[in-house]
Amino acid sequence: MASTANKESCDYFVSLHMNSSTNKSAKECEVWVYDEKSKLYILSKSICSNLSKTINTPNRGVKISKDFSVLRKTKMSALLIEIDFISHSDVEASCKSSKYIKDIAGSISSTLLSFVNKSIADDGVFYRVCIGTFKDKSNTVKLKNEAISKCFKDTYIVTN
Template sequence: MKWYLDFGHGGKDSGAVSANKIKESDTVLKIGMLIKNNLEKNNEKVITTREKDLYYSLDYRSSKANKENCDYFISLHMNSSTNKSAKGVEVWVYDEKSKVYNLAKNICTNLSKDINTPNRGVKISKNFSVLRKTKMPSLLIEIDFISNSTVETSLQSEKYIKDIANTISSSLLAFVNKSIVDDDVFYRVCIGAFKEKSNAILLKNEAISKGFSDAYIY
């Protein structure tokens, strides 16, 4: 698959800004680059709007995705409200017939559970430019409210950022029947058990000759 990852705002457009000056544009770029890395580890093709703090118009974003013939368009944002207690994840799609409607529901469910935030559900809009002008199935994720002091504090944690990225990544990969690669997990293969040590040595040497240089007997 070829994914288009759109990291909201950037450059002269910081998007929403928290009470302590954390920018939406910086936050979604950080999360988005982790998602990009996760998808590429699974041999998925990824196109991005930006990979630095640069400004691009809404038309540029949809036009680039269309020219690249991407399969899916994913736009990342942080929400904001004058109600400082507002909290939760929501995902926007063009209409209920969208191919990614169920994916949007899964992202809401998974993020709500994994980062312990309310599930505000899937919402419909024909007003978002990136949903209206893209030719491929598209969705826009409002990860949580940067205006909420609890969320703002959490965003300063690298683990929290990684948890968000991993949850979105695993949701996207599951949609195309894949699972996220975990760099911290290693699997070992045991070839067999032998009463005669000489037989074990022969098999170990055969494994080494075929490229398994870390084969050993225990």
């Protein structure tokens, strides 16, 4: 992974992980950086704090490691996010929830964007795509089900 990022001349490298432990009660987020002088050290604190609040898990804070390959081998500033402990049964169950996944993605992405003085713009504009018109309702239902099977969950039938 580090070599790919180095070839692409990325500005930053962010590696996402779920931690695991033989201690099944472990439940905490943490972020790892190469050293305290990293440009991403302050960002890492914000990610930990925001993620901890968003998914209601304890904050283990920012940790230093020169052992992680993705931190040691990248030419750019890098961080490794341990979102929580997948070995905890509640966390494992939460991973099946799209809301939980969206909350994690939203927390991390908004914190990263804030770091580079950007934000997610929601102008309220939505676009719709119509993919077929049929006289026979069974053809409409078949196409709708096909779209849903391809992960287009917001699929519905409109009648005139």
